[in-house]
Amino acid sequence: MRLVIQDTYDDVSLWAAKYVKRRIIDFSPGPDNFFTLGLPTGSTPIGMYKKLVEFYKDGSLSFKYVKTFNMDEYVAIPRDHPESYHSFMWNNFFKHIDIDPQNAHILDGNAKDLIGECNAFEEKIKNAGGIRLFIGGIGPDGHIAFNEPGSSLVSRTRVKSLAQETILANARFFDNDLSQVPTQALTVGVGTVMDADEVMILITGAHKAFALHKAIEEGVNHMWTVSAFQQHPRTIFLCDEPATNELRVRTVKYFKGLMELHNKMLEEAV
Amino acid sequence: MAPSSAKGHGYLYQYTNCRILRDGKIIREDLWVRDGRIMNPEVLFFVEKVNADQRIDCDDLIIAPGLIDVQINGGYGYDFSTESQVEEGIKRVSQGVFACGVTSFCPTVITSPPHVYKKILPKIKKRNGSKEGAGILGVHVEGPFIDQEKRGAHPQQLIRDYDNGFQDVLDVYGDLSNVAMITLAPEKQNTPEVIQEFCKRGIVVSVGHSNANLIQGEEAVRSGARFITHLFNAMLPFHHRDPHLVGLLTSDQLPQNRKVYYGLISDGIHTHPAALRIAHRVHPEGIVLVTDAIQATFLPDGTYPFGEQTVVVKGKHSYLKDTNTLAGSLASLDDCVRLFAKETGCGPELALEAASLHPAQMLGIADKKGTLNFDSDADFIMLDNDLNVKSTFISGECVYKAK
Ligand SMILES: [Zn+2]
Secondary structure, eight states, X not given: OEEEEESSHHHHHHHHHHHHHHHHHHHOOBTTBOEEXXXXXXXXXXXXXXXXXXXXXXXXXXXXXXXXXXXXXXXXXXXXXXXXXXXXXXXXXXXXXXXXXXXXXXXXXXXXXXXXXXXXXXXXXXXXXXXXXXXXXXXXXXXXXXXXXXXXXXXXXXXXXXXXXXXXXXXXXXXXXXXXXXXXXXXXXXXXXXXXXXXXXXXXXXXXXXXXXXXXXXOOBTTBGGGGGGGSSSEEEEEEGGGGTTSOHHHHHHHHHTHHHHHHTTSOOX | OOBGGXXXXXXXXXXXXXXXXXXXXXXEOOEEEETTEEEOHHIXXXXXOOBOSEEEEOTTOEEEEOEEEEEEOEETTXXXXXXXXXXXXXHHHHHHGGGGXXXXXXXXXESOOXXXXXXXXXXXXXXXXXXXXXXXXXXXXXXXXXXXXXXXXXXXXXXXXXXXXXXXXXXXXXXXXXXXXXXXXXXXXXXXXXXXXXXXXXXXXXXXXXXXXHHHHHHHHHHTOOEETTTTTTBOOOOSSOOGGGGGGTOSOSOTXXXXXXXXXXXXXXXXXXXXXXXXXXXXXXXXXXXXXXXXXXXXXXXXXXXXXXXXXXXXXXXXXXXXXXXXXXXXXXXXXXXXXXXXXXXXXXXXXTTTHHHHXXXXXXXXXXXXXXXXXXXXXXXXXXXXXXXXXXXXXXXXXXX
């Protein structure tokens, strides 16, 4: 496990985007050799998406031979609802880049057979050869995707009922009308993400500091589902300074000492 | 990659590197067009999973809905109210307006005798726009049911009343199927029933060329009228004890949710800039820019005999020969948009919507025209930041490109 600490949110965004770019370019994807990328939604990754779009626009990165798999989507909200993860991905990423629509996979929360949709998603990941790099964010309670506290750490893609707190917190996005707020979501499981060759978790802001502490300084615990990635052989936790507020000084010092090494990962292969 | 056409759909265009006017804002967004309609790119991406067949770099221009002129009397020397000229006139003008960004219009026929209406109206058929010419949304019949004193250039002896109600209307015009809107003076007897009959037929009623007071105007709106023809022109002026038809802009005696639209000739000649600003400040969402352009429009400078009159064209002005009397407007609608934006400081969004969205709403066709919303007809224009028209598209086809 690596912990990469950057000064600010913008630095985190840039580092994450550079890392994704590095990984894609080093893979040298082509028509018979697609790079597979797992993607999150939410406010944390927006800056990273912006940077990736800039790389595409300046010609230094193409998504032509990239397949993407999104972590989750609400059940039964219109695909074009502004709060849907389809809308999020379209507006923040897909509409700006050259990805082939056939290669952008998002769970369909309006599928007639939701379980079938989840199983098919796992199948699509498998057929694509698994995920090379899965990027995730976490909630203040340490959940990854919709694997809320208490979720199984070997779970696969499935239908999840949302916690009452999540539903209440989401009401503000739906005109404060609780009847409009989705109560279920489709989500990849912790096990689905664990299967990726590499995982990068973005954590920014002081309100995520306790979650970061739980994620890396204590044992694996299904009440803090992101802690499972301590056991993943290639996981990077990427955070800003405020997110380190709850970490031990020793932890921070140790990982800052490794920054030179971490930054080498962004450099071009010789 | 699967372009749209390879998946059995039509050829899909993606206009990119542009800013588009949508929902009252100019936003950085691509415009997607297929089969003559504006497409929703999210549906193309997530549902159809197709790419554009062709991406077109727009050089950072603004894309706005095609302009709509609901009052235009002729051009190139042809007058739509003259039977022998109407067909050629429609042909020439409907192509000439491409350069002004106009993609559809209402040819306007002024006060004429009944036998002339019965010959002219059948010749002006509603039609979609194409390379052949801008779309024709239906005729605007201005008169003959107008006021004697406020007749302006309309021939006095042909002005009429409808004392026998709608039967008189039918006797004058004959078949109304090609008519989209009518201007009448609401102070006439039987006006409420006449307006209701027009509304039943889907024809928009406008008040104008009128001596009406505000109460008569309000009564007309309650009966179904929804437009005021060239506000300030050919009507009683605003007076603080009776604001007359101008008062409809701020009346509180109208049915709720009923918006009154009004035409403005913002050519810098027919309506003073201060008057434009007054109208803009009190009722911006009702503005419909019109040219009211006459047959001398699009002609080079010179002296022209039109019927009994001799008209001198000089730049953007036209005079009756040897007088200072204005012969009518030579405005082009894009000029009006630019002038209106400049004089009112309203911003390009409203100025463009006043010549596209608003006329479409007024005519009840905003589901297809006057917007860049998904599923609308792909009638649009490209403009630079000074709102000069660079190209004009009808049903997704380029019909004009500035040199
Ligand atoms: Zn008139």
